[in-house]
Amino acid sequence: MESVDPGHLVETAEDGWDMGEREGDWVDLTAQFIVKAHLGEIPEAALETGRLVLMDCLGVALAGSEEPSARIARSLVPEAEGEDGALVLGTSIRSQAEQAAWANGVAAHALDFDDTSRSMEGHPSVSILPVAFALTESENRSGAELIAAFLVGYELQAKLGRVFGPLLRAAGWHSAGVLGTLGAAAAGSRLLQLPAKETIQALGVAASMASGLGANTGSMVKSLHAGNAARNGLIAARLCQRGFTSQRRALEAFLSAFSGSKGVEEIALSQAFEQLGRPFDIVAPGTDIKLYPSCNYTHPAIDAALAIAGEDGFSLAGIKTVKCAIGSRGRVLLRRLPATGLEAKFSLEFCVACALAHRGVDVDSFRDAEVSRLAEVMGRVAVEEQWPESGDPIPEATVTVTWVDGTQRSASVVHPKGSVCNPVARSEVEAKYHRLSARVIREDAVEESARLLGRLETESSIRPLMSLLQRR
Amino acid sequence: MESVDPGHLVETAEDGWDMGEREGDWVDLTAQFIVKAHLGEIPEAALETGRLVLMDCLGVALAGSEEPSARIARSLVPEAEGEDGALVLGTSIRSQAEQAAWANGVAAHALDFDDTSRSMEGHPSVSILPVAFALTESENRSGAELIAAFLVGYELQAKLGRVFGPLLRAAGWHSAGVLGTLGAAAAGSRLLQLPAKETIQALGVAASMASGLGANTGSMVKSLHAGNAARNGLIAARLCQRGFTSQRRALEAFLSAFSGSKGVEEIALSQAFEQLGRPFDIVAPGTDIKLYPSCNYTHPAIDAALAIAGEDGFSLAGIKTVKCAIGSRGRVLLRRLPATGLEAKFSLEFCVACALAHRGVDVDSFRDAEVSRLAEVMGRVAVEEQWPESGDPIPEATVTVTWVDGTQRSASVVHPKGSVCNPVARSEVEAKYHRLSARVIREDAVEESARLLGRLETESSIRPLMSLLQRR
Numbered sequence: 001m002e003s004v005d006p007g008h009l010v011e012t013a014e015d016g017w018d019m020g021e022r023e024g025d026w027v028d029l030t031a032q033f034i035v036k037a038h039l040g041e042i043p044e045a046a047l048e049t050g051r052l053v054l055m056d057c058l059g060v061a062l063a064g065s066e067e068p069s070a071r072i073a074r075s076l077v078p079e080a081e082g083e084d085g086a087l088v089l090g091t092s093i094r095s096q097a098e099q100a101a102w103a104n105g106v107a108a109h110a111l112d113f114d115d116t117s118r119s120m121e122g123h124p125s126v127s128i129l130p131v132a133f134a135l136t137e138s139e140n141r142s143g144a145e146l147i148a149a150f151l152v153g154y155e156l157q158a159k160l161g162r163v164f165g166p167l168l169r170a171a172g173w174h175s176a177g178v179l180g181t182l183g184a185a186a187a188g189s190r191l192l193q194l195p196a197k198e199t200i201q202a203l204g205v206a207a208s209m210a211s212g213l214g215a216n217t218g219s220m221v222k223s224l225h226a227g228n229a230a231r232n233g234l235i236a237a238r239l240c241q242r243g244f245t246s247q248r249r250a251l252e253a254f255l256s257a258f259s260g261s262k263g264v265e266e267i268a269l270s271q272a273f274e275q276l277g278r279p280f281d282i283v284a285p286g287t288d289i290k291l292y293p294s295c296n297y298t299h300p301a302i303d304a305a306l307a308i309a310g311e312d313g314f315s316l317a318g319i320k321t322v323k324c325a326i327g328s329r330g331r332v333l334l335r336r337l338p339a340t341g342l343e344a345k346f347s348l349e350f351c352v353a354c355a356l357a358h359r360g361v362d363v364d365s366f367r368d369a370e371v372s373r374l375a376e377v378m379g380r381v382a383v384e385e386q387w388p389e390s391g392d393p394i395p396e397a398t399v400t401v402t403w404v405d406g407t408q409r410s411a412s413v414v415h416p417k418g419s420v421c422n423p424v425a426r427s428e429v430e431a432k433y434h435r436l437s438a439r440v441i442r443e444d445a446v447e448e449s450a451r452l453l454g455r456l457e458t459e460s461s462i463r464p465l466m467s468l469l470q471r472r
Numbered sequence: 473m474e475s476v477d478p479g480h481l482v483e484t485a486e487d488g489w490d491m492g493e494r495e496g497d498w499v500d501l502t503a504q505f506i507v508k509a510h511l512g513e514i515p516e517a518a519l520e521t522g523r524l525v526l527m528d529c530l531g532v533a534l535a536g537s538e539e540p541s542a543r544i545a546r547s548l549v550p551e552a553e554g555e556d557g558a559l560v561l562g563t564s565i566r567s568q569a570e571q572a573a574w575a576n577g578v579a580a581h582a583l584d585f586d587d588t589s590r591s592m593e594g595h596p597s598v599s600i601l602p603v604a605f606a607l608t609e610s611e612n613r614s615g616a617e618l619i620a621a622f623l624v625g626y627e628l629q630a631k632l633g634r635v636f637g638p639l640l641r642a643a644g645w646h647s648a649g650v651l652g653t654l655g656a657a658a659a660g661s662r663l664l665q666l667p668a669k670e671t672i673q674a675l676g677v678a679a680s681m682a683s684g685l686g687a688n689t690g691s692m693v694k695s696l697h698a699g700n701a702a703r704n705g706l707i708a709a710r711l712c713q714r715g716f717t718s719q720r721r722a723l724e725a726f727l728s729a730f731s732g733s734k735g736v737e738e739i740a741l742s743q744a745f746e747q748l749g750r751p752f753d754i755v756a757p758g759t760d761i762k763l764y765p766s767c768n769y770t771h772p773a774i775d776a777a778l779a780i781a782g783e784d785g786f787s788l789a790g791i792k793t794v795k796c797a798i799g800s801r802g803r804v805l806l807r808r809l810p811a812t813g814l815e816a817k818f819s820l821e822f823c824v825a826c827a828l829a830h831r832g833v834d835v836d837s838f839r840d841a842e843v844s845r846l847a848e849v850m851g852r853v854a855v856e857e858q859w860p861e862s863g864d865p866i867p868e869a870t871v872t873v874t875w876v877d878g879t880q881r882s883a884s885v886v887h888p889k890g891s892v893c894n895p896v897a898r899s900e901v902e903a904k905y906h907r908l909s910a911r912v913i914r915e916d917a918v919e920e921s922a923r924l925l926g927r928l929e930t931e932s933s934i935r936p937l938m939s940l941l942q943r944r
Contacts, residue, residue: 068715069716072711072714072715072716073711073716075714076570076707076710076711076714078550078552078553078568080550081550081553096550098548171729171732172725172728172729173729174680177680204688204691204693205688205693205696207685207688208646208649208683208684208685208688208693208696208697209683209696209700210683211680211681211682211683212680213679213680213722213725213726213729214725215719215721215722215724215725215726216676216677216679216680216718216719216722216725217719218719219676219717219718219719219722220711220716220717220718221676221677221680221716221717221718221719221722224677224680224681224711224716225680228681228704232700235548238548239544239545239548239692239696242544242547242548243540243544244541244544244545244692244693244696245691245692245693245812245814246688246691246692246693247687247688247689247690247691247693249687250685250687250688250691250693252687253644253685253686253687253688254685254687256644257643257644257645257685260643260732340717342717
């Protein structure tokens with residue numbers, strides 16, 4: 001009789017399900033990193049950027065909580081009984097951590113005003129901040145644990161993005177929804193203090209819950225992706241804390257299915273994951289902080305248009321044409337005339353028209369009514385693709401305004417303000433936090449919350465902070 | 473000055489997000505069908521099969537509620553306050569409809585004992601039954617509305633499966649998770665009585681929430697896919713009832729992203745969707761009812777092994793080899809020696825060993841302990857791929873048992889019992905419902921619920937039925 005080891009699972013044909021196991025690889029490296037990265041060993045640069053990004057994204061989430069997408073989402077969220085649960089930001093609702101994370105993820109991305117990871121070419125924080133806040137609050141963990149969970153969640157997403165972000169986008173996916181789910185599971189596993197084995201299980205569960213179509217850009221669903229990623233990652237961690245099982249191979253299948261590629265590049269993966277935290281991706285290549293609540297591909301043109309609009313003697317009257325030449329990576333923005341404010345965030349015509357007409361681009365610039373109000377100015381904006389361009393992931397832009405009297409003014413921007421090559425000062429991020437959070441919370445709570453966010457890792461509980469983040 | 477229509481959205485480059493709109497097509501056909509299909513116009517054959525499948529899947533869900541995956545999932549589900557909400561099947565917990573649908577979806581697929589659509593090559597009911605029950609209960613709609621919602625949800629999934637089910641599987645996805653989310657959104661939209669426009673929006677939201685990796689087969693995540701699909705589809709409908717927006721093009725992007733194919737076949741799509749309900753896919757090509765709680769690809773071999781084990785003079789002692797030849801579609805089952813009961817559901821070696829050793833294959837056959845207990849018998853089973861095979865989607869099997877004394881017995885099965893070419897009688901489905909539901913609910917509730925399920929379309933409220941489906 002043949003002897004068989006029932007534990008030995010072998011590979012199946014390529015169109016089959018595969019229950020096979022592999023030896024130590026990037027999965028183990030990742031789990032070890034998630035479990036073990038100690039705040040004391042995290043370089044000050046990563047910590048400082050982490051604090052700054054948390055403050056930035058929190059302000060965006062507070063202001064975002066007033067958007068229709070966030071309001072509708074949280075109307076489905078029931079209040080938790082008793083003291084358990086977590087705050088739905090910018091409200092007085094406390095809900096189950098999963099539900100609060102969902103509502104807060106939608107709010108965080110509702111304005112498209114949150115930071116962008118260069119490695120992901122997408123939004124890393126909107127899925128992990130909600131998990132970090134909801135679990136830190138409901139489990140009453142410390143500010144230090146919150147930051148550590150946020151940083152490991154960010155790092156996992158960014159390193160995944162580095163390996164297969166472009167494939168993901170080309171296949172039609174929105175990275176914040178897809179990679180965000182794994183980042184959220186990492187942050188959740190960390191805050192629930194899962195061991196490495198359960199962390200791997202949680203990542204495998206999350207891999208089967210990741211989703212989000214790029215084609216829903218310009219609709220409320222784009223922000224829903226962030227909420228779903230947050231909630232699903234948190235649920236994955238919670239399930240595995242209680243013994244839920246996934247297949248380890250799900251992680252490799254995740255890379256394969258979402259990249260549309262059968263062969264995942266093992267070497268690239270291992271190399272990327274050996275570098276977890278060396279350096280932290282949030283430091284290098286870094287994260288772009290947005291100064292305008294629109295697609296960051298529109299930011300160079302906005303900066304250029306604002307420069308022109310700020311010059312002495314500028315007048316909107318008598319403008320004949322506005323030529324906007326954008327680097328070829330910006331071709332996704334070509335000919336995108338919007339019908340709604342959410343679509344306007346991805347319209348170069350609208351963003352340039354708005355910068356010229358209002359000499360500023362902010363949250364209220366993207367109301368639906370503004371789209372028709374600026375139709376005439378938009379009609380004068382002509383966008384074209386230019387060659388060559390810099391190697392920067394954000395496409396450079398040149399805006400040229402020509403008046404009927406023949407006058408012409410032009411401005412070019414390669415690195416928009418807030419991007420890693422043209423970074424904003426801490427004070428500018430603080431000013432953005434003040435401006436956005438003051439739309440929702442009390443003025444004294446703005447001051448006090450900013451102070452607490454600046455020294456978050458020294459707070460033994462974040463509950464005092466959370467009490468400041470309720471609607472005034 | 474150029475005149476621009478801000479409502480005119482045009483196509484972007486192929487790697488971009490696309491906010492473009494199209495004229496009437498399969499999306500409109502689908503929405504019209506979901507909104508308008510009247511029970512009075514649904515043929516009796518579809519209605520009768522629908523009732524039968526509902527009873528079958530409900531029994532499976534009740535028994536499944538005792539499985540570890542279902543228990544862990546519902547441990548995260550909070551009870552709803554007051555009388556609102558829906559029953560978590562097989563318990564006394566009432567929760568928000570979204571949450572109940574989630575828990576019930578996991579329970580419904582926990583045993584892998586539910587029906588299989590030929591067009592999907594997957595599980596259509598486990599994502600839509602939970603939505604149909606939870607919303608019918610919480611909104612206090614009628615049994616007729618429940619069946620209609622179930623049938624339109626089933627039909628949408630099946631027709632989608634017909635167009636791109638094989639591509640979906642090849643790309644690494646589990647159809648119950650992916651297509652199930654759209655089916656659940658359809659059922660949810662129908663029960664919430666959304667107009668066609670909002671139904672299209674809901675499908676677009678659901679398209680961005682669909683997920684589920686085939687690689688998680690053999691773990692608890694496979695059943696989680698059904699729960700997620702149910703909850704997400706329901707949430708999509710609820711969100712759009714309240715004004716949430718998606719992009720219409722998301723539906724086409726959904727097909728493209730999950731099939732790994734840039735060019736969705738428009739003609740095939742339109743042809744498939746013109747045939748919505750003509751006939752109902754649940755009637756033709758039909759749905760397979762499972763008599764064993766394992767992958768239906770194992771069923772021909774189980775039938776063959778049971779035939780041999782049922783012959784006079786059969787003895788497990790002295791068996792030298794068990795040869796199991798399976799049609800080439802069954803190659804996904806080759807060399808799948810399991811470590812757990814969940815993996816055993818996808819192991820031909822285990823299923824054949826179990827059929828021979830126990831002369832039966834049922835829920836308790838797939839306990840983890842059985843896997844090691846049957847290791848010795850499994851060790852004698854050799855599986856091989858055979859050519860040619862029938863055109864049936866389920867791979868045929870021939871089992872040949874050889875004893876040490878040279879005796880040999882062989883049996884071949886092309887269409888296993890329960891499959892559409894070898895259908896079970898209504899009485900057999902009722903017997904399965906009795907057997908499975910009696911594991912959880914009171915004996916008199918078994919009788920009474922079966923009676924109500926048999927005439928569901930005449931019930932003005934399903935709340936009396938739901939009260940019978942609580943834990944005894």
